[in-house]
Amino acid sequence: MLYINKISLVQFKNYSQATFSFGHRIVGITGRNGAGKTNLLDAIYYLCFTRSYFTSSESQNTQYQTNGFRLEGYLEKNNQEEKIVCTLKEGRKEVSLNEDRYDRFSRHIGQFPAVMIAPDDADIILGGSEERRKWLDSLLSQLYPEYLDHLIIYQKILLQRNSLLKNMATTGQNQDSLLDVFDLQLVMHGVPVYETRKAFLQTFIPQVQRLYDYIAGTHEVVNIQYQCTLQEEDYAVQLHQSRYRDMQLQRTTTGIHRDDLLFLLNGHLMKSSASQGQRKSFLFALKLAQFEVIRQHKKFPPLLLLDDIFEKLDQERVSRLIALVASDNYGQVFITDTHAERLQQAFAGTGEAIQLITI
Secondary structure, eight states, X not given: OEXXXXXXXXXXXXXXXXXXXXXXXXEEEEOOTTSSHHHHHHHHHHHHHSSOSSOSOGGGGBOTTOSEEEEEEEEEETTEEEEEEEEEETTEEEEEETTEEOSSGGGGTTTSOEEEEOGGGHHHHHSOHHXXXXXXXXXXXXXXHHHHHHHHHHHHHHHHHHHHHHHHHHHOOOOHHHHHHHHHHHHHHHHHHHHHHHHHHHHHHHHHHHHHHHHHTSXXXXXXXXXXXXXXXXXXXXXXXXXHHHHHHTSOOSSGGGOEEEEEETTEEHHHHSOHHHHHHHHHHHHHHHHHHHHHHHSSOOEXXXXXXXXXXXXXXXXXXXXXXXXXXXXXEEEEESOHHHHHHHHHTTTOOEEEEEO
């Protein structure tokens, strides 16, 4: 099992200094809008991922007019207490586990898995391909450390190759031999990422379908189509064939960094054809399938962070979701809502005690 027992926040977002202790499996976080409910969820997420769920800018995680923050969490994993500390001071970030500081933050990913479901998740369906890749990479990185390693190196080489292409356009110098080296490295690290994504999605789709049917209360065919240029031709050949175009456009135009996922409902693109209710049901199915996969892989359930679900789903879907997360397959669950009574009523029939924290 994975539980968080206590978290302390100093100068994190709207918190000057606060400490919260969690004594139950189900924790409800209530308070008015703007009080800091979502920020507390994000602090828990940060302890697990060494970054915010909502922003890539560390300055936005820091309380206004301060130059850093500190998060300290005490978690219990497989009956052993673990201490995580994340600090940002004058632009320098440090993360430690049980007083041992990480030299690479990526080593922390997957050790304390968590799944967040938040209003901004609509961007996974409605946004650009980057949002969908980001979601998939976050999931796979928690399962396979080697996947994250390949991805980090690939992105580093991609930046270097694109920088070289821009430099070649500026100077007019031929750098074919250096491009050959970068191409070889992109293939070496890009192909394993492609193969992992492809194999994973084939087994993942049935789980999404099952959970969609449950949450929506009806059967409609959902599908995820993986789009990648590596499906069409050998990656080394593609890079060679697109080199002239890359030089003209000064960027790498083929590879896993351009992958996309097409979410389909009854054979039609969900982005343009699904109703708001159908999209919400799909998003919850997607995230809960993610939860299931992590639970099966890790042999214990990840933390589940539910932000503002009562505003996103109708009563029937909420009831099905609450029944699901109150079941034995789920571990510690955090839920935010503006109404404490609504949270209490939602779990009243499940037999699960709920801890209420008012902010």
